[in-house]
Amino acid sequence: xxxxxxxxxxxxxxxxxxxxxxxxxxxxxxxxxxxxxxxxxxxxxxxxxxxxxxxxxxxxxxxxxxxxxxxxxxxxxxxxxxxxxxxxxxxxxxxxxxxxxxxxxxxxxxxxxxxxxxxxxxxxxxxxxxxxxxxxxxxxxxxxxxxxxxxxxxxxxxxxxxxxxxxxxxxxxxxxxxxxxxxxxxxxxxxxxxxxxxxxxxxxxxxxxxxxxxxxxxxxxxxxxx
Amino acid sequence: xxxxxxxxxxxxxxxxxxxxxxxxxxxxxxxxxxxxxxxxxxxxxxxxxxxxxxxxxxxxxxxxxxxxxxxxxxxxxxxxxxxxxxxxxxxxxxxxxxxxxxxxxxxxxxxxxxxxxxxxxxxxxxxxxxxxxxxxxxxxxxxxxxxxxxxxxxxxxxxxxxxxxxxxxxxxxxxxxxxxxxxxxxxxxxxxxxxxxxxxxxxxxxxxxxxxxxxxxxxxxxxxxx
DNA sequence: AGCCCGGCTGACGGAACCTTGACGCCGCTG
DNA sequence: CAGCGGCGTCAAGGTTCCGTCAGCCGGGCT
Numbered sequence: 138x139x140x141x142x143x144x145x146x147x148x149x150x151x152x153x154x155x156x157x158x159x160x161x162x163x164x165x166x167x168x169x170x171x172x173x174x175x176x177x178x179x180x181x182x183x184x185x186x187x188x189x190x191x192x193x194x195x196x197x198x199x200x201x202x203x204x205x206x207x208x209x210x211x212x213x214x215x216x217x218x219x220x221x222x223x224x225x226x227x228x229x230x231x232x233x234x235x236x237x238x239x240x241x242x243x244x245x246x247x248x249x250x251x252x253x254x255x256x257x258x259x260x261x262x263x264x265x266x267x268x269x270x271x272x273x274x275x276x277x278x279x280x281x282x283x284x285x286x287x288x289x290x291x292x293x294x295x296x297x298x299x300x301x302x303x304x305x306x307x308x309x310x311x312x313x314x315x316x317x318x319x320x321x322x323x324x325x326x327x328x329x330x331x332x333x334x335x336x337x338x339x340x341x342x343x344x345x346x347x348x349x350x351x352x353x354x355x356x357x358x359x360x361x362x363x
Numbered sequence: 364x365x366x367x368x369x370x371x372x373x374x375x376x377x378x379x380x381x382x383x384x385x386x387x388x389x390x391x392x393x394x395x396x397x398x399x400x401x402x403x404x405x406x407x408x409x410x411x412x413x414x415x416x417x418x419x420x421x422x423x424x425x426x427x428x429x430x431x432x433x434x435x436x437x438x439x440x441x442x443x444x445x446x447x448x449x450x451x452x453x454x455x456x457x458x459x460x461x462x463x464x465x466x467x468x469x470x471x472x473x474x475x476x477x478x479x480x481x482x483x484x485x486x487x488x489x490x491x492x493x494x495x496x497x498x499x500x501x502x503x504x505x506x507x508x509x510x511x512x513x514x515x516x517x518x519x520x521x522x523x524x525x526x527x528x529x530x531x532x533x534x535x536x537x538x539x540x541x542x543x544x545x546x547x548x549x550x551x552x553x554x555x556x557x558x559x560x561x562x563x564x565x566x567x568x569x570x571x572x573x574x575x576x577x578x579x580x581x582x583x584x585x586x587x588x589x
Numbered sequence: 590a591g592c593c594c595g596g597c598t599g600a601c602g603g604a605a606c607c608t609t610g611a612c613g614c615c616g617c618t619g
Numbered sequence: 620c621a622g623c624g625g626c627g628t629c630a631a632g633g634t635t636c637c638g639t640c641a642g643c644c645g646g647g648c649t
Contacts, residue, residue, distance in 0.1 A: 211481075221467040228473040233481060234460060237476075247451040251459060255437075255481060279534040279583070291606060292582040327625085329608080335627055346627085355616090355625065517595055556597080557637060566637095572638085581605055581636065 139253055140164045142183035144174040145215065146193050146199070152155075157242055171195030175203045179303040180317055181212055185252055190216040190227060198230045205231040207276060207303050209264055211252035215240065217287050249340065267302050269350050269363050272341050274302050281341070293318060297333055301351070301361035310358040334359060365479055366390045368409035370426070371399040371441065372419050372516070380413065383468055384475075401429045409436055411478055416442040416453060424456045431457040438479035446529070447499030456497050474587075493528050495589050496569050500528050507567070514566050519544065523559055527587035536584040560585060 143154045144268045151167050166181045168230050169172035178186070186204060191199035201212060211233040216223055218238045227235055231301045233255075265276035274282040275334045279295060281288045290298065296318040302311055311330055315323045323329070335354070338345040352360045367389045369380045384391045393406040394400035397418045403538045404412070416423030416502050427438060437459040442449060453461055459481075460474050482574060491503040498509040505521060507514045516524065522544040527535055537556055541549045549555070560579070564571040578586045 157549045221470045224470045225473040229478045231480075241447040247454040248461075249457075251454040255459060261435050265473075278586075280532075290415050293607070295583070301589055326608095328610095331626060332608085332628085335629090338627095353626075519596070552597095553636085556598090558597080558637085561638060561640095579637070 138162065138164045139185065140166070140181060140183045142166050142168065142174065142178055142181060142186045144168045144171070144192070145189035146191070147189075150189070156247075157246070161246065167189060171197070171200040171203075175304075175307075178204060178208070179300065182208075184256065185210055185249060186212045186215050187249070188212055190218075190223065191213055194200065198226055201227065201230040201232055205296070206305070207267070209256070209265075211256050213248060213252060226306075247260055265306060267363065271343050271350060274298065276302065282360075283341060290337075290340070293333055294337055294340075297330075298337060298361075302360060305361045307363055308354055308358050308360045312358075314358065321357075330359070351356075364388065364390045365411065366392070366407060366409045366470075367475070368392050368394065368400065368404055368407055368412045370394045370397070370413065370418070371415035371417075372396060372417070374400075376415070376441075380471075383472070387472065390449075396447055397423070397426040400426055404430060404434070408434075410482065411436055413440045413475070413557060414438055414440050416444075416449060424452055426468075427456040427458055437482050439471075439478060440472055452588070465568065474508075493531060493589065497569050497576065500524065501527060503537055509567060516563075516566070519559055520563055520566075523556075524563060527585060531587045534580055534584050534586045538584075540584065 139162075141158055143151055143158070143165060145151050145154075145169070146169050148169070151169065153157055153166060155165050167179055168177045170171050171194050173243065174186075174192075176190070188197065188200060197214065199215075204210070204212060213234045213236060214227045214232045214233065215236055215238055216227070217238045224235045228272065233252055236245060237247060267274045267276065272281060272288070272291075274281050276299065279299075281298070297314060300314060300317055311327050312324045314330060315326060319326065334351060334363065335345070336349050342348045342351060350362050352362055354360055365388075367384055369377055369384070369391060370393070372378050372395050374395070377395065379391060381391050392403055392409065393417065394403045397420050400412075400414070400418075408418050414426060414564055419425065422439065423442075427440075429473055430436070430438060438457065439460045439462060440453045440458045441464055442453070443464045450461045461473060462471060470543075471506070492499065492501045494500075498507060498514070500507050502525060505525075507516055523540060526540060526543055538550045540556060541552060545552065560577060561571070563572050564577050568574045568577065577587055578589050580585065580586055
């Protein structure tokens with residue numbers, strides 16, 4: 138059950154891909170914009186991404202950058218334009234393959250298989266380490282170090298930190314945090330967040346009272362700053 | 364100095380590629396036929412292969428097979444035909460990318476960079492014997508030694524230890540352990556883990572009550588530390 | 590058949606963790 | 620200025636999770 142994220146602003150293409158991929162045993166998530174793609178990717182954790190470059194909100198290369206910040210999953214770019222300039226830019230940004238529309242479904246599927254094969258041929262090829270002035274987070278090993286010594290986190294603490302780090306620099310709403318860490322039924326238990334954010338700060342921040350990396354956005358949510 | 368092998372039967376294309384690649388700092392070897400390609404590859408040990416499918420002597424897919432038998436280096440296929448059938452066959456045979464002629468040099472270079480980046484992202488260093496302060500694990504021979512004497516492990520014990528050692532440093536979730544050692548149906552039998560981890564620790568750890576290498580992460584899984 | 594080894598199960602003490610409530614602080618608003 | 624809501628802090632249950640032991644069962648070997 139390989140997880141594939143399909144990003145395209147044309148609902149028709151998204152639908153076609155979803156049907157074809159699902160029929161072949163892939164687990165599919167979709168997004169219609171770049172912003173949505175980055176949000177969905179953080180929780181869905183795709184093993185492959187199929188990404189249309191012509192998105193309405195964000196530039197395609199920016200989306201690639203956002204993904205490459207924390208995942209090594211192969212990215213297959215779709216594009217209507219066959220400009221070689223676009224191809225070069227996308228590939229150099231970190232994309233793995235480039236297919237011009239219109240494309241044959243069997244070709245896309247073959248390229249998908251090739252991409253998955255490459256990725257899985259390499260066990261543990263993930264270099265997902267995020268470093269701040271005070272501590273380092275290893276997303277693959279689920280480890281946190283602070284000044285040489287390893288810091289132990291509970292499952293809940295790690296769940297929060299992981300979600301924030303995967304969306305580093307971006308604001309994560311409290312409802313989203315609660316939904317993804319505790320489950321949909323806990324979407325209004327904002328008190329949990331206060332307790333656990335305090336614990337995380339006590340373990341990670343040099344001055345827990347004046348946090349530099351685990352920042353509160355009053356009334357909205359939290360943000361991880363590097 | 365990345366080693367690139369260029370395989371094409373048209374001397375003109377070979378020449379163009381050699382000039383362009385050399386100018387960009389690649390180390391280039393060339394072959395004009397499939398048979399020559401396999402021979403040259405064996406001694407040149409390319410890190411990337413650029414392969415034309417329309418060779419006079421051997422079928423392109425056969426060449427891919429021959430290379431894939433002993434190397435994991437990325438293969439970029441060139442072809443005059445844009446048949447989707449050819450693409451699918453080549454990609455499924457183990458090729459990494461497919462470019463149709465005529466192609467832009469900058470696009471090919473970008474795809475080359477992407478291929479090399481992917482390949483080098485993988486350390487590829489499989490160490491078959493792992494050593495800790497207390498004991499030694501030989502993954503290839505399936506043997507464990509502790510202070511000169513060999514320790515006998517049951518199949519289940521070995522299954523757990525092997526999985527943990529292959530992911531050394533990383534946290535392995537209990538569900539993953541159960542799935543890979545006992546099978547998908549046992550994904551919630553966490554009690555098994557407790558029993559077998561205790562056994563492993565009794566056999567391997569100097570102080571089984573305070574494990575130094577087979578570490579528990581409560582609520583999440585286990586971790587092998589060196 | 591009898592033995593032995595490895596895998597499974599149940600019980601229990603203890604540790605780690607999550608939840609919950611109380612309290613004080615701060616900024617905003619009426 | 621008082622009230623209120625959002626936030627941070629702390630500590631005390633209560634629950635889940637873990638380690639350990641001991642015993643049962645079934646299959647392979649002699």
